[in-house]
Amino acid sequence: MLDSQSILNVLRPVQDPELQKSLVDLNMIRNVTVTDGHVSFTLVLTTPACPLREFIVEDCEKAVKTLPGVESVAVDVTAETPQQRSLPDRQGISGVKNIIAVTSGKGGVGKSTVAVNVAVALAQSGAKVGLIDADIYGPNAPMMLGLSAAQVKVQQSGQSEVLEPAFNFGVRLASMGFLIDPDQPVIWRGPMLNGIIRQFLYQVDWGELDYLIVDMPPGTGDAQLTLAQAVPMSGAVIVTTPQNVALMDARRGLRMFQQMQVPVLGIVENMSYFIPPDMPDKQYDIFGSGGGQRTSEELGLPLLGCIPLEMMLRQGGDRGIPIVVEYPDSASAKALTSIAQQIAARVSVLALA
Ligand SMILES: Nc1ncnc2c1ncn2[C@@H]1O[C@H](COP(=O)(O)OP(=O)(O)OP(=O)(O)O)[C@@H](O)[C@H]1O
Ligand SMILES: [Mg+2]
Known part of the structure; x- marks a missing residue:
């Protein structure tokens, strides 16, 4: 018919x-x-x-x-325009005030590093913070938060099962890393993506949260779409590197979220310049300079901050101690803390608009 x-x-x-x-x-x-x-x-x-x-x-x-x-x-x-659009059916999470996605068009630009450190920095400032590791193919937030060995409990709540988040450095964490055998092949996870993201949103005992940060897999794919369709979001943060190609990816990310009526809070430029560990006063523009600034101007979005390439940042991630905890006075920790403050400020401005 x-x-x-x-x-x-x-x-x-x-x-x-x-x-x-x-x-x-x-x-x-x-x-x-x-x-x-x-x-x-x-x-x-x-x-x-x-x-x-x-x-x-x-x-x-x-x-x-x-x-x-x-x-x-x-x-x-x-x-x-996004402001004119009526919101389709989206279901909030009770007790959770702001849901913020950290995303990028490309892989390996530092989304997880930014998401983890911003989450911890927000917690350090006194906020109640949760983190969803939505990268079901390569979940690495547990490692970065020193929670690789964490055992998460599943509790019966009425008819349904509720997952207890893991907790460290003031951040509650839900990750695919807790639910899978690391040696199991990842192919079967794709079709379950939608269900898993919804489970992380609605079937985790988040309690009261000021911010729920979502560390996304790279790209403008199904995870982004699922998240934007499921919950009302306060905004998305786009992470890029200074190269020119990153601009195109950032633009695609921006369009995707605009199309889904999610405000883009701004751009974070990562790996902006290199600080050699033995010469902390020197900086080298390995990938060129000003890319993040140009991207933000071209897209009309705030540049939330620039994070240098620092060995301590990677080492902290690998060891499971976020740099904002271990070396709060390093250049990258200061940048990440300031980015967390900017994100919080943008979210409150948009909430009042
Ligand atoms: N500013 C930086 N200085 C030094 N190392 C960094 C920096 N940013 C990220 N790294 C390192 O680069 C690698 C990739 O970073 P990360 O995992 O955060 O990227 P991602 O965008 O989440 O990657 P994926 O797309 O695979 O999820 C990690 O080993 C991380 O420690
Ligand atoms: Mg990642």
Whole structure:
């Protein structure tokens, strides 16, 4: 039967070419109507100047015309800013005030390092803090927080099971690392991603939290989409490195979150410059300089801070003692603490807006 559901079904495989995600999942297809074989719907973009709009419209029309009985297709293209959009069904976590994602387009740029140290720095300032390690393929937050050997308890709460988070340095942690045998192959985890992220949100005994930080896997993939669709988020922090290529990735990340009505709090530039351990007063711009500043200007986002490349930062991560705890006076610890303060400030400003 030709109805709005069958139209949505046939449109579901059509992707936003830049984000490579379903237009239907991105909530870009609305108001589908079918009258005597005449199909119409609204395509909602975040900017009317979207350079790909003609392609997207064409892909939609092609898909709908494959359905038998379709006489015509009318696509009404509109744009709305994130502020104008109504929030689809999202369920908050009781007791949890602010959920903040730390994300990046590329792998290995320092998301987990930033997420862990920002979480600990917020806890040091007196806030109640939780951390979700949403990287189900390479969960390393337990190691960075000195919790590799932690045993987490599962408790029965009424009908459902609730996970007790692990705890260290003032931060409550839930991670796939606690639930799997590290030697088990990771292929089976993909299809369960959605369920696992929801479990980490709703089936962990978080208690009262001022901030729940989510350390994301790299990219603009299913984890980002699942998170943004599930809970109302205070914002996302995008981590980049100074190279030019990182700009493109950051832009894609920004669009993805805007599309999902999640405010982007700002950009963190990591590995900005190198401080040799034996010459702490020297700095070398290994990857060039000013990339984070340019990216933030181009995207119109605040630069929340720049973190130097410091051996102590990596060593602290490997040893399980975050640098903001072990060497709070180092340049990178100071940068991370200031970034945590900026994030807290941006979240309160946006909450009042
Ligand atoms: N500023 C820095 N100085 C020195 N080492 C760093 C710095 N930032 C990150 N590292 C090191 O680089 C490696 C990658 O960092 P991290 O795991 O935080 O990146 P990621 O973006 O979370 O990676 P993935 O995409 O795999 O999740 C780690 O060994 C970390 O200790
Ligand atoms: Mg990581």
